[in-house]
Amino acid sequence: MQLMELRRIVCDLHAELPKNNLVAWTSGNISARDPQTGLVVIKPSGVKFPDLRPENMVVVDLDGKIVEGDFKASSDTASHCYIYRQLPQVNGIVHTHSRYATAFAIVGREIPCVTTAMSDEFGGTIPCGGFALIGGEEIGRVVVDTLKDSRSPSCLLQNHGVFAVGKSAEAAVKAAIMTEDNAAIVWTALQLGTPIPIAPADIDRLYDRYQNVYGQ
Numbered sequence: 548m549q550l551m552e553l554r555r556i557v558c559d560l561h562a563e564l565p566k567n568n569l570v571a572w573t574s575g576n577i578s579a580r581d582p583q584t585g586l587v588v589i590k591p592s593g594v595k596f597p598d599l600r601p602e603n604m605v606v607v608d609l610d611g612k613i614v615e616g617d618f619k620a621s622s623d624t625a626s627h628c629y630i631y632r633q634l635p636q637v638n639g640i641v642h643t644h645s646r647y648a649t650a651f652a653i654v655g656r657e658i659p660c661v662t663t664a665m666s667d668e669f670g671g672t673i674p675c676g677g678f679a680l681i682g683g684e685e686i687g688r689v690v691v692d693t694l695k696d697s698r699s700p701s702c703l704l705q706n707h708g709v710f711a712v713g714k715s716a717e718a719a720v721k722a723a724i725m726t727e728d729n730a731a732i733v734w735t736a737l738q739l740g741t742p743i744p745i746a747p748a749d750i751d752r753l754y755d756r757y758q759n760v761y762g763q
């Protein structure tokens with residue numbers, strides 16, 4: 548069986564989605580690109596999270612053609628592949644309909660950068676792209692267009708949900724979790740009053756410190 552290690556990583560990361568309350572039933576998916584072969588490991592379509600196993604992940608090429616797998620690939624596969632083809636630095640993608648972030652998407656509103664944590668992680672607002680139908684590459688096109696002028700590793704899709712990307716599948720999962728956390732915080736603040744903006748120069752300083760200095 549091909550890409551066993553990456554199958555295991557992608558399978559294990561899927562458990563983080565229900566654990567962090569980012570998904571309901573079978574919604575949501577994760578994929579990872581193997582940098583050596585360019586092949587993509589992605590969730591099978593319509594399989595419940597507790598039933599996911601490394602063996603039932605689907606391996607596709609960059610055009611979405613199944614290379615190995617007994618199951619149909621996720622219905623978002625064509626969009627994941629489009630994103631990988633356009634963004635060579637991306638090796639992991641996560642899609643969710645997480646509650647607070649999707650609420651912003653439903654009203655077509657970006658998530659403003661009003662916390663230091665958001666400045667650290669996203670370096671600005673989490674943008675919201677337009678509406679796209681599911682099934683083909685259309686969603687991928689909106690994601691690439693929406694992320695291209697942004698430092699944010701995630702964006703919202705109008706009336707739909709969240710796409711997060713990263714250098715690895717784990718980085719993309721982190722971005723999806725932080726997107727929902729910040730969406731919930733900003734939504735809560737909006738109930739209390741008007742969030743106080745952070746000066747763009749301070750967002751830049753926070754982002755630079757966190758991305759380049761913070762951690763071990």
Ligand SMILES: [Zn+2]
Nearest residue numbers: 642644707708
């Ligand atoms: Zn979706």
